[in-house]
Amino acid sequence: MAKYILALDQGTTSSRSILFTHAGRIKSSAQREFEQIFPAPGHVEHDPEAIWRTQLATARKAIKDAKARAVDIAAIGITNQRETTVLWDRETGEPVSNAIVWQSRITADLCDRIKRDGHEKTFRRKTGLVVDAYFSGTKIRHLLDTIPGLRKRANRGEILFGTIDTFLLWRLTGGKVHATDYSNASRTLIYNIRKLDWDDELLKILKIPRAMLPKVRDSSGIFGETDPKLFGRAIPIAGIAGDQQAATFGQACFRPGMIKNTYGTGCFLLMNTGSKPVASKNGLLTTIGWGMGGKITYCLEGSVFIAGAAVQWLRDGLGIIRSAPAIEKLAATVEDSGGVYIVPAFVGLGAPHWDADARGTIVGITRGTTAGHLARATLESMAFQTRDLAEAMQADAGVKLGRLKVDGGAAVNDGLMQFQSDILGVAVDRPVVNETTALGAAYLAGLAVGFWKSTRDVTANWALERTFKPAMKPKQRKASYADWQRAVGRSRNWIQR
Numbered sequence: 001m002a003k004y005i006l007a008l009d010q011g012t013t014s015s016r017s018i019l020f021t022h023a024g025r026i027k028s029s030a031q032r033e034f035e036q037i038f039p040a041p042g043h044v045e046h047d048p049e050a051i052w053r054t055q056l057a058t059a060r061k062a063i064k065d066a067k068a069r070a071v072d073i074a075a076i077g078i079t080n081q082r083e084t085t086v087l088w089d090r091e092t093g094e095p096v097s098n099a100i101v102w103q104s105r106i107t108a109d110l111c112d113r114i115k116r117d118g119h120e121k122t123f124r125r126k127t128g129l130v131v132d133a134y135f136s137g138t139k140i141r142h143l144l145d146t147i148p149g150l151r152k153r154a155n156r157g158e159i160l161f162g163t164i165d166t167f168l169l170w171r172l173t174g175g176k177v178h179a180t181d182y183s184n185a186s187r188t189l190i191y192n193i194r195k196l197d198w199d200d201e202l203l204k205i206l207k208i209p210r211a212m213l214p215k216v217r218d219s220s221g222i223f224g225e226t227d228p229k230l231f232g233r234a235i236p237i238a239g240i241a242g243d244q245q246a247a248t249f250g251q252a253c254f255r256p257g258m259i260k261n262t263y264g265t266g267c268f269l270l271m272n273t274g275s276k277p278v279a280s281k282n283g284l285l286t287t288i289g290w291g292m293g294g295k296i297t298y299c300l301e302g303s304v305f306i307a308g309a310a311v312q313w314l315r316d317g318l319g320i321i322r323s324a325p326a327i328e329k330l331a332a333t334v335e336d337s338g339g340v341y342i343v344p345a346f347v348g349l350g351a352p353h354w355d356a357d358a359r360g361t362i363v364g365i366t367r368g369t370t371a372g373h374l375a376r377a378t379l380e381s382m383a384f385q386t387r388d389l390a391e392a393m394q395a396d397a398g399v400k401l402g403r404l405k406v407d408g409g410a411a412v413n414d415g416l417m418q419f420q421s422d423i424l425g426v427a428v429d430r431p432v433v434n435e436t437t438a439l440g441a442a443y444l445a446g447l448a449v450g451f452w453k454s455t456r457d458v459t460a461n462w463a464l465e466r467t468f469k470p471a472m473k474p475k476q477r478k479a480s481y482a483d484w485q486r487a488v489g490r491s492r493n494w495i496q497r
């Protein structure tokens with residue numbers, strides 16, 4: 001009997017592989033960071049080969065560390081940084097360029113043009129998204145527009161598009177399977193989330209040939225099997241979901257109204273809205289959570305581009321901490337942020353503002369401001385941005401937030417979680433397994449091969465590690481949040497294009 005499910009979690013800053021047990025606990029894990037490429041201000045790229053190399057290496061290491069072999073693994077689940085776009089040659093499997101990362105603003109002008117041409121409503125209605133450089137569609141078009149001869153080759157079916165899941169699936173199956181799942185497809189700006197098909201009208205506007213697009217399948221189901229050369233024998237790949245949807249699944253948010261927030265590179269608040277897509281009036285996205293057994297679950301999503309990435313900026317840009325976790329000690333050197341607010345609009349603002357021209361702003365600096373205050377304000381910016389999303393979600397769904405399930409790299413920070421509870425005024429629940437993204441992918445795969453029987457097993461495995469309860473006075477909560485909103489106002493419409 002196979003004992004484990006292997007989850008491949010291909011994130012924005014690192015590739016991770018985790019072996020999960022039947023109880024949904026971590027048996028072993030391996031992680032490798034890879035290079036972030038910034039060719040110009042606001043542009044972000046990854047080398048697809050670095051992604052593949054680090055993903056494969058961590059998978060092998062996780063298996064080895066568990067003293068396991070391929071036979072011990074019932075299935076593989078893939079979860080991935082979403083929207084990031086790779087094009088490659090169908091024959092050789094070689095990428096035609098670096099991947100354009102979800103954060104990249106390289107297509108901001110193109111998005112403006114599409115909006116000026118009056119297409120925004122069409123995109124919003126069909127895809128549930130907004131016309132923003134964030135999503136894959138304009139990134140595909142940009143590559144087809146700028147790489148000589150590429151569109152011709154794509155028209156002939158020689159070039160394939162994939163988000164990272166699709167690229168990994170292609171490599172893992174030795175070039176046999178070109179597919180994605182509903183959740184990833186729903187982030188491309190060319191997929192009709194109501195009709196469940198690539199949309200010819202949108203493809204025409206973006207001049208993207210259908211021939212380059214992957215097949216879209218259930219998130220839980222067998223996609224193919226690994227090339228036996230990779231792990232010694234073939235392993236079924238049985239689950240795929242974008243990282244935020246996988247985390248929502250891993251947090252067992254199976255009933256409509258259930259919400260989770262992930263604090264990683266960015267911050268992502270998702271609410272299960274059941275079998276019907278809910279259109280947002282407050283700057284959120286409508287997206288597919290997952291497809292399972294032929295049934296689609298939809299979500300409302302608030303996406304914030306920079307959260308933990310601001311901590312990395314303190315480390316790499318300012319050099320005031322040596323590692324991300326070191327922010328906890330630095331932030332503890334002060335009682336509060338001393339009236340300093342940092343709006344980390346480093347690549348513009350995502351939900352609910354969608355302002356590509358906003359830029360990072362620090363306000364409230366005085367002569368008494370220290371590195372500690374900056375650290376504190378950086379952490380608080382994650383909580384404030386989450387409150388912005390929560391406000392929008394409550395307005396859209398017409399429900400009051402009861403409590404919040406959290407996860408992600410920065411959710412290990414107790415000070416941040418306490419402040420989050422304070423600023424929302426609701427309890428924050430952190431699970432024992434913080435790696436809910438990888439766990440969600442594992443569950444999707446394990447359910448497809450019978451390793452787990454039903455989502456009831458997932459709910460039963462979910463265990464609470466700690467609850468943070470609001471301790472801030474309502475008056476102070478109100479005043480701080482009002483100051484934050486003023487600070488956001490200062491960051492908006494900054495660059496002039």
Ligand code: ADP
Pocket residue numbers: 011012013014263264265266307308309310311312324325326327328408409410412413
């Ligand atoms: P991703 O999957 O997007 O790569 P992770 O979930 O691995 O992100 O989270 C990594 C992020 O968490 C990084 O941006 C890092 O700066 C931040 N981070 C890690 N540890 C802490 C901490 N103790 N306090 C605050 N932020 C942290």
